[in-house]
Amino acid sequence: MGGNDVSSDQVIKKLIEMGFEHSNAIEAVKAVGPSVDDAVEYVLNGCGRNPLSGTASFQCSSRDLKSLGKRVMTSSQSKGEIRQSRIWEHFQPTSKPKRSRGNDVSDGVMSGSKVLPSPVEEHKEPILLIDNQFENVAEPSQVCCSEELNIGTNWESKVNGLLRKHFGYSSLKSFQKEALAALLAHEDCLVLAATGSGKSLCFQIPALLTGKVVVVVSPLISLMHDQCLKLSKHGVSACFLGSGQPDSSVEQKAMRGMYSIIYVCPETILRLIKPLQRLAESRGITLFAIDEAHCISKWGHDFRPDYRRLSVLRENFSARNLKFLKYDIPIMALTATATVQVRQDILDSLCMSKKRKTVVTSFFRPNLRFSVKHSRKSVSSYSTDFCQLIDVYARKKKVDGMKQPLVSHESHCPSDSDKVSGSGFNDIQNSDIEESNDESSEKENGSIPSRGRPMSVEYLENEVDVFQSAEDWDVAYGEFSGQVHCEEWNSHGSMETIDPPNKPEERLRLLQEPLEQGPTIIYVPTRKETLSIAKYLCEFGVKAAAYNAALPKSHLRQVHKEFHEDSLQVVVATMAFGMGIDKLNVRRIIHYGWPQSLEAYYQEAGRAGRDGKLADCILYVNLSRMPTLLPSKRSEDQAKRAYKMLSDFFRYGMNTSCCRAKILVEYFGEDFGDKKCLFCDVCVDGPPKMLDLKEEANILMQMIAARYAESSFMDCSYDDSLCSVTERQKFLVKPNLRAFVNKIREQSQKFITTDLLWWKGLARIMEAKGYIREGDDKIHVQIKFPEPTKRGLEFLQSESDKGFHVYPEADMLYSMRKPRAYSSFSDWGKGWANPEIRRQRLDKIRSSNRKPRKPRIRKSRKHFSDTSTSRVRISAKISQKK
Numbered sequence: 117m118g119g120n121d122v123s124s125d126q127v128i129k130k131l132i133e134m135g136f137e138h139s140n141a142i143e144a145v146k147a148v149g150p151s152v153d154d155a156v157e158y159v160l161n162g163c164g165r166n167p168l169s170g171t172a173s174f175q176c177s178s179r180d181l182k183s184l185g186k187r188v189m190t191s192s193q194s195k196g197e198i199r200q201s202r203i204w205e206h207f208q209p210t211s212k213p214k215r216s217r218g219n220d221v222s223d224g225v226m227s228g229s230k231v232l233p234s235p236v237e238e239h240k241e242p243i244l245l246i247d248n249q250f251e252n253v254a255e256p257s258q259v260c261c262s263e264e265l266n267i268g269t270n271w272e273s274k275v276n277g278l279l280r281k282h283f284g285y286s287s288l289k290s291f292q293k294e295a296l297a298a299l300l301a302h303e304d305c306l307v308l309a310a311t312g313s314g315k316s317l318c319f320q321i322p323a324l325l326t327g328k329v330v331v332v333v334s335p336l337i338s339l340m341h342d343q344c345l346k347l348s349k350h351g352v353s354a355c356f357l358g359s360g361q362p363d364s365s366v367e368q369k370a371m372r373g374m375y376s377i378i379y380v381c382p383e384t385i386l387r388l389i390k391p392l393q394r395l396a397e398s399r400g401i402t403l404f405a406i407d408e409a410h411c412i413s414k415w416g417h418d419f420r421p422d423y424r425r426l427s428v429l430r431e432n433f434s435a436r437n438l439k440f441l442k443y444d445i446p447i448m449a450l451t452a453t454a455t456v457q458v459r460q461d462i463l464d465s466l467c468m469s470k471k472r473k474t475v476v477t478s479f480f481r482p483n484l485r486f487s488v489k490h491s492r493k494s495v496s497s498y499s500t501d502f503c504q505l506i507d508v509y510a511r512k513k514k515v516d517g518m519k520q521p522l523v524s525h526e527s528h529c530p531s532d533s534d535k536v537s538g539s540g541f542n543d544i545q546n547s548d549i550e551e552s553n554d555e556s557s558e559k560e561n562g563s564i565p566s567r568g569r570p571m572s573v574e575y576l577e578n579e580v581d582v583f584q585s586a587e588d589w590d591v592a593y594g595e596f597s598g599q600v601h602c603e604e605w606n607s608h609g610s611m612e613t614i615d616p617p618n619k620p621e622e623r624l625r626l627l628q629e630p631l632e633q634g635p636t637i638i639y640v641p642t643r644k645e646t647l648s649i650a651k652y653l654c655e656f657g658v659k660a661a662a663y664n665a666a667l668p669k670s671h672l673r674q675v676h677k678e679f680h681e682d683s684l685q686v687v688v689a690t691m692a693f694g695m696g697i698d699k700l701n702v703r704r705i706i707h708y709g710w711p712q713s714l715e716a717y718y719q720e721a722g723r724a725g726r727d728g729k730l731a732d733c734i735l736y737v738n739l740s741r742m743p744t745l746l747p748s749k750r751s752e753d754q755a756k757r758a759y760k761m762l763s764d765f766f767r768y769g770m771n772t773s774c775c776r777a778k779i780l781v782e783y784f785g786e787d788f789g790d791k792k793c794l795f796c797d798v799c800v801d802g803p804p805k806m807l808d809l810k811e812e813a814n815i816l817m818q819m820i821a822a823r824y825a826e827s828s829f830m831d832c833s834y835d836d837s838l839c840s841v842t843e844r845q846k847f848l849v850k851p852n853l854r855a856f857v858n859k860i861r862e863q864s865q866k867f868i869t870t871d872l873l874w875w876k877g878l879a880r881i882m883e884a885k886g887y888i889r890e891g892d893d894k895i896h897v898q899i900k901f902p903e904p905t906k907r908g909l910e911f912l913q914s915e916s917d918k919g920f921h922v923y924p925e926a927d928m929l930y931s932m933r934k935p936r937a938y939s940s941f942s943d944w945g946k947g948w949a950n951p952e953i954r955r956q957r958l959d960k961i962r963s964s965n966r967k968p969r970k971p972r973i974r975k976s977r978k979h980f981s982d983t984s985t986s987r988v989r990i991s992a993k994i995s996q997k998k
C-alpha cells in the first residue's frame with residue numbers, strides 16, 4: 117500500500133486524478149498529512165457534508181462551497197446549500213436538439229411502474245457557474261462529456277494520458293476505442309470481446325474521462341470486490357454495493373457521488389433507482405455498464421433472472437423521463453461468451469436503442485492450446501492423468517526428499533499420445549472399454565453415471581456448486597470497502613502483458629517455447645472431487661488446494677490470496693472459482709469432466725494465458741460415457757436448452773478432425789474461414805485416417821428406414837384385420853439406437869461384437885450429414901431415437917459406388933482400440949472354438965436376453981472382411997505412429 121511515503125504534492129496529484137477537487141485535496145493533505153488513504157478518508161467523511169437528505173442537494177459549509185470546485189456550484193450558496201451542476205450546462209448551448217427526448221415529456225420519472233416526482237422539480241434554483249474560482253483542476257473533471265465538455269477530437273490523447281497515469285498502458289486497444297467513441301456519441305453499445313481482452317477498461321475509462329459516475333452491474337460480489345480492489349490500487353475511487361458490502365455507509369457515500377465507479381449487483385440496482393436518479397442529476401452518471409451480459413439471456417449459460425429486469429434502466433434514465441438529461445444515459449453491455457441468439461436477447465432485454473453500436477472483436481485466443489484427453493476419471497486414474505502436472509511442480513522436490521506419494525505414479529505416466537485426436541488412445545485398457553456398453557451411459561437425465569446416484573435436491577446442495585445470486589461464492593479476499601489504496605500501477609508486475617502472436621509463423625515459434633511453470637486451475641464438477649484431487653496432488657508435494665462453495669470462507673479467502681500471490685501452484689475447484697479472475701500468468705486450465713456448455717468452457721479456459729504467453733487448456737473426459745446434466749432446478753424449457761448446450765459441448769469433445777479453436781469461435785458466430793489455430797491437438801496430430809463406412813452406414817440406415825416404414829404403415833392402418841393390437845402397440849414404442857444396434861448384431865455376424873459406443877459415433881456423423889434426425893420431442897445429448905430424413909433415404913437408394921468416407925470420432929476411435937478376438941469372418945468362426953471367446957459371446961448374448969443364433973453368412977461377406985481388415989490396419993497404424 118502506497119500513500120504514506122510520498123510527498124504532499126504527489127498525494128494531491130493522486131487525489132486530483134481520482135476525481136477529487138483540487139481544493140479538497142489540498143485541504144485534506146493539510147489536515148491529515150501526505151497519506152492518500154487518510155486524505156481520501158478525510159474528504160469522504162469530512163467537509164461538513166451531511167448525508168443526502170432525500171433531495172439532490174448537499175448541505176455544505178461555506179468552506180466546502182469553495183472546495184467543491186469548478187463543476188459543483190449552485191445559486192443557493194448564501195443558504196449554504198449547493199448542488200452539483202450538470203456539466204453540459206457549463207458548455208452546451210441549450211438549443212442543441214436531443215436525441216431521444218420524446219414530445220410527450222412527462223413531469224415525472226419512472227421507477228418500475230410508478231411515476232416519481234422529477235428531481236428537477238426539487239431544485240428550481242438557477243445554476244451559478246464559478247468556473248474561474250479554481251486553478252489547476254484535474255483533467256478528469258474538466259472533460260466530462262464529449263461535445264458538451266469539449267473533449268473534442270483529442271479525447272484519444274487525453275485517454276492515453278489517463279491510461280498511462282492510472283494503469284501504465286500506452287494506448288487503448290481498438291475495440292476499447294470504439295466502445296468509448298460510442299459512449300461519447302451517447303450511443304448504447306454491445307461489446308463482444310474475448311476473455312481477458314480488456315473489456316473492463318471500456319467502462320472504467322469513461323469515469324476518469326468524464327468525471328461523472330459509471331455504474332457497473334456485475335453478477336458476483338467477489339468479482340466486484342476484485343475489480344474495486346484493483347481500481348483502488350490504480351488510484352480510481354470505486355465501491356461495490358450489495359449485501360456483501362460490510363460498510364453500510366458506502367451506499368450513502370456512493371449515492372452522494374463520492375465514488376467514480378459504483379459496482380452493483382442486479383438485485384441491488386433495482387432498489388436504488390431513485391437514489392441513482394438523484395445521483396444522475398447531482399454528480400452525473402455517464403454510463404450504465406452491464407458486465408458479463410450473457411447472464412441476461414435465457415439462452416446463455418449463466419442465466420440470472422434479475423439481469424432480465426435491467427430493462428428498467430432504459431426507461432428510468434432516459435431523457436424522456438428525466439428532464440435534466442439531454443440524452444439517455446447510455447448502456448454498455450459486455451460479454452466474452454455470447455452466441456448470436458444470446459446477443460439478440462441482450463439487446464432486446466436491455467431495450468437498447470436502435471442506434472446502438474456493436475463492437476465485436478475476435479473471440480480467438482491465439483496463445484491457448486486446446487486438447488481433449490481420455491480419462492476414466494476415477495481415483496485410480498489420477499496417477500495417469502496428473503503425472504505430468506506433478507512433474508511440473510513437484511518432481512524435483514520429491515527427489516529432494518519431500519513427502520513420498522502413497523502410490524508411485526511414475527510407471528503410469530502416459531505418453532503424449534494418450535489424446536483424443538489423431539493418433540490417440542494408446543493406453544486404453546480393457547476395463548475402460550467395458551464401460552462403453554454400460555447401461556448407465558444411457559441415463560442422461562436421472563443420474564451422474566460415475567456414481568449412479570439419483571439426482572436430488574440433496575445432491576444439488578451437497579455435491580455441485582450452482583450459481584444463482586450475486587452473493588453465491590462471495591469470498592472476496594483482501595480488505596476493501598471503498599477506500600482508495602493508490603498503489604503505483606507499476607509496483608506490481610502484473611501489468612506486463614504481451615500481445616499474443618497472431619501470425620502463423622509467430623505462433624509456431626511460440627509453440628516451440630516450453631510452457632512456463634505458472635499456476636494451474638483444475639475444474640471438476642463436484643465438490644468431492646475438489647478434495648480428492650487436491651489431496652492427491654498434495655501427497656506428491658504439489659502446493660494444491662481445494663475450492664468449493666461448501667468450504668469455510670476463511671479457507672476460500674486464503675486460497676484466493678495464495679493463488680494471487682503465486683504461492684499456490686494448483687487450485688482444484690468447482691465452477692465457484694474464478695468468474696472474472698484476471699490473473700495474468702495462469703498457465704493451465706484443466707477440466708476434469710464434461711463442462712456443461714461451450715460457453716462455460718470457453719469462459720473458464722479463458723482464464724489461462726492472459727499475459728499473452730503460451731497456456732494449456734486440457735479437457736479430460738471419459739469417452740465411453742455420455743456427459744450428464746448437473747442437477748439444477750430448471751423449467752422444462754430451461755432443461756431443453758441445457759441439454760442442447762451440453763450436446764454441443766459433447767460434439768466438441770468427440771471431434772477429431774476440426775481445429776478446436778475454430779469450433780469454439782464459430783460457436784460464437786465468428787467466421788474462422790480456413791484458418792487453423794496450429795496449436796490444438798487436432799492441428800498438431802492431424803485428423804485420424806478416414807474410413808469408408810458405407811456398409812455400416814447402409815445397414816444402420818436400412819434398419820431405421822425399415823422400422824420407420826413399418827411404423828408409418830401402422831399409424832396409417834385402421835384396419836384391425838391387417839395387424840393385431842399387440843403388433844400395433846409394439847410399433848408405437850419408438851426404438852432407440854441401442855435397439856437398432858442389437859438388431860444389426862443379431863442379423864450380421866460381422867457386427868456381433870461391435871459395441872454400441874462405435875455405432876453411436878456413426879449415428880452422430882450420419883445426423884451431422886443430415887441422413888437421420890432425432891425422432892423424440894426431447895433433446896438428447898446424443899441422437900437417441902433416430903428417424904430417417906429424405907436425404908438419408910436418398911443415400912440408401914443411391915446405387916452409386918461412392919463410399920461414405922468419414923473421420924471416425926473420438927468415441928469410435930476409442931471403441932476401435934478394443935482388442936478383438938478376431939479380425940475377419942473366418943477368424944470369427946474360429947472364435948467359437950476358443951472357450952474364452954465362446955464364454956464372452958454367450959455372456960453377451962445372455963445379457964441381452966436373446967438366444968444365440970446361428971451365424972448367417974451374408975452376401976456382403978467379402979466386403980465386410982475388407983472393411984474389417986482395413987480397420988485393423990488403421991489401428992495398427994495408429995499404434996505404430998505412437
Ligand SMILES: Nc1ncnc2c1ncn2[C@@H]1O[C@H](COP(=O)(O)OP(=O)(O)OP(=O)(O)O)[C@@H](O)[C@H]1O
Nearest residue numbers: 285287288289311312313314315316317452696698
Ligand atoms: N489497453 C490495454 N493495454 C494493455 N493491456 C490491457 C489494456 N486493456 C486491458 N489490458 C489487460 O487486459 C487484462 C484483462 O482485462 P479485463 O479483466 O478487463 O478482461 P475482460 O475482457 O473483462 O476479461 P473477462 O471476459 O474474463 O472478464 C488486464 O489485466 C490488463 O492487463
Ligand SMILES: [Mg+2]
Nearest residue numbers: 315316407696
Ligand atoms: Mg471482465
